[in-house]
Amino acid sequence: MVNAIAKGLLLSTALSLLAACNDQETRSQIDLEGKTMGTFYSVKISGDIKISKPLLQQQVDALLEQANDDISTYRPASVLSRFNQSHSTDPQPIPRGMADIILTAQRIGRDTQGAMDITVGPLVNLWGFGPDKRAVKVPEQQQIEAAQKNIGLQHLKLLSDSRGEWLQKDLPNMYVDLSTLGEGYGVDQLVKLMARNGITNYLVSVGGAVSSRGVNGQGKPWRVAIQKPTDRENAVQALVDLQGYGISTAGSYRNYFEQNGQRYSHVIDPVTGRPITHRLVSATVIASTTLEADGWDTGLMVLGTEKALKLAEEKGLAVYLISKTDEGFSAVMTPQFKAFLAK
Numbered sequence: 001m002v003n004a005i006a007k008g009l010l011l012s013t014a015l016s017l018l019a020a021c022n023d024q025e026t027r028s029q030i031d032l033e034g035k036t037m038g039t040f041y042s043v044k045i046s047g048d049i050k051i052s053k054p055l056l057q058q059q060v061d062a063l064l065e066q067a068n069d070d071i072s073t074y075r076p077a078s079v080l081s082r083f084n085q086s087h088s089t090d091p092q093p094i095p096r097g098m099a100d101i102i103l104t105a106q107r108i109g110r111d112t113q114g115a116m117d118i119t120v121g122p123l124v125n126l127w128g129f130g131p132d133k134r135a136v137k138v139p140e141q142q143q144i145e146a147a148q149k150n151i152g153l154q155h156l157k158l159l160s161d162s163r164g165e166w167l168q169k170d171l172p173n174m175y176v177d178l179s180t181l182g183e184g185y186g187v188d189q190l191v192k193l194m195a196r197n198g199i200t201n202y203l204v205s206v207g208g209a210v211s212s213r214g215v216n217g218q219g220k221p222w223r224v225a226i227q228k229p230t231d232r233e234n235a236v237q238a239l240v241d242l243q244g245y246g247i248s249t250a251g252s253y254r255n256y257f258e259q260n261g262q263r264y265s266h267v268i269d270p271v272t273g274r275p276i277t278h279r280l281v282s283a284t285v286i287a288s289t290t291l292e293a294d295g296w297d298t299g300l301m302v303l304g305t306e307k308a309l310k311l312a313e314e315k316g317l318a319v320y321l322i323s324k325t326d327e328g329f330s331a332v333m334t335p336q337f338k339a340f341l342a343k
Helices: 004-010 053-071 079-085 096-111 121-126 141-148 179-196 290-303 305-315
Strands: 017-020 029-036 039-046 092-094 156-161 164-169 202-206 209-213 223-227 236-241 246-251 256-259 262-265 280-287 318-324 329-333
Touching: 029 053, 039 053, 039 179, 053 079, 053 096, 053 179, 079 092, 092 096, 096 156, 096 164, 096 179, 096 290, 121 141, 179 202, 179 209, 179 246, 179 290, 209 290, 223 246, 246 290, 280 290, 280 305, 290 305, 290 318, 305 318
Parallel strands: none
Antiparallel strands: 017 223, 029 039, 039 202, 092 164, 156 164, 202 209, 209 246, 223 236, 246 280, 256 262, 280 318, 318 329
16 A cells, blocks of 8 residues: 555656655654645654644645645636736736746756746647647647747746736747646745744655655654656655755656657657657756755756756756666766765
């Protein structure tokens, strides 16, 4: 039987992580779980806490609901959906949390030379991986080129003044998609909620993004397992101790469609306008915030193994890459990631 955190991750669409925790607990533990952002969330807390479980569950659900109301592309009335539906090129007010996501996305987008691009929404939708979930087939080249005319981070501006934060596009048909960072943002919000309630021993996850601090029910550090890129639920590639950091994995092997014997991944390269074709199948990043990790893993996936590893080394990132080979799979990591491997 898969534990709660593993179940949530195994059923998410872009999943590569499992949370490892011993079932034989020697101290009290609270488990909360539910659905959000099209995937599952889980909160595990070890030890005594001052807040009641029902009240904490209420706070968790309210927090994640607010995140969905801000950045979901699946909710027509969300702040982001209203921005995408509007053809106005005037600045539009956005909440502070959404501004933080976009600021992170713009920085990582520049660092990856556009490989991580939150304006790639028109291409994601064209290939059938957006909220409409249309019947999938390979688009015509002219359709791809038409969609590419409406993307590009240089066409999106984040503004701030005494009244708050504002988002502006200079392409009326631009479609911003924050789903590549939404899970990481959700986890960071849960981490802040734990701090506000004085909770110091926890493991929280939303889909393939996880953060933990302190110890589990046996008094041992929480451990997270990087899953092998297969359909086997318990195929573990490596174990890490997060030590208060966030981790996120992007993978190309779970969300795809096939046509004429060829597989097309949901990971779209903004430069070609097409799903990636290289052999990198999983990129895992550990960072000080889960939002940061969630942004980098997507950009590295688009770049491919060689470019991703080179950039990770230049930036001093904690990165673990799994690539498909003729014999199976091979893994490579940066020295920064090796420091998190469970002993």
